[in-house]
Amino acid sequence: MGHAFSPGVRSMFHGFPIANHTVCALHYSDPWLPHSVVGAAPPLSLEDMGCLPLPHFPTYQTPLPEHQSVYNTYYSEASLEGLVRVQLCMDMRYCIGILLHYETYSKTVGQIRYDKEIRDFLDPCSFGLAQERHDTNPRIQLQVFDERSTEEIKNLYLRLLGGTIVWWYGTDMSVVSILSP
Numbered sequence: 001m002g003h004a005f006s007p008g009v010r011s012m013f014h015g016f017p018i019a020n021h022t023v024c025a026l027h028y029s030d031p032w033l034p035h036s037v038v039g040a041a042p043p044l045s046l047e048d049m050g051c052l053p054l055p056h057f058p059t060y061q062t063p064l065p066e067h068q069s070v071y072n073t074y075y076s077e078a079s080l081e082g083l084v085r086v087q088l089c090m091d092m093r094y095c096i097g098i099l100l101h102y103e104t105y106s107k108t109v110g111q112i113r114y115d116k117e118i119r120d121f122l123d124p125c126s127f128g129l130a131q132e133r134h135d136t137n138p139r140i141q142l143q144v145f146d147e148r149s150t151e152e153i154k155n156l157y158l159r160l161l162g163g164t165i166v167w168w169y170g171t172d173m174s175v176v177s178i179l180s181p
Contacts, residue, residue: 129157
């Protein structure tokens with residue numbers, strides 16, 4: 001994805017093939033915008049790469065972390081539809097990433113680091129995530145639900161019940177949100 005600047009126009013998009021396999025989506029962030037833009041494109045084979053059609057922007061906009069520059073963070077996302085089980089990556093008492101398992105493939109959001117604790121498989125509905133707000137270092141807290149958990153407690157946490165999970169992460173931070181379908 002390239003940028004070209006011209007007088008009177010802030011920016012124009014130019015698409016360039018950068019992969020040897022299917023291209024399904026493009027992610028674009030602009031330091032002057034308060035959000036990130038994600039656009040989806042139909043799957044393309046190598047034969048179709050002669051003319052790369054640009055996706056329609058935006059398909060949705062995701063909020064950027066407010067406390068620091070987007071250049072210090074990484075973006076990850078995954079659908080919550082069709083989840084079979086999940087594994088959590090924990091850094092002491094904070095969740096820093098999730099390994100999402102579907103019927104035929106797996107995806108990660110956030111950081112999956114094998115120098116940290118990787119939890120055993122969990123049911124996607126058995127836990128929730130909450131953003132712990134700090135100006136300098138936001139983290140993700142975890143609540144595991146059981147038969148004693150009330151609906152009031154469950155409603156305080158983001159639950160993996162549908163939509164798309166968006167996770168911005170950096171060396172010392174995590175910012176998570178769930179976009180409704």
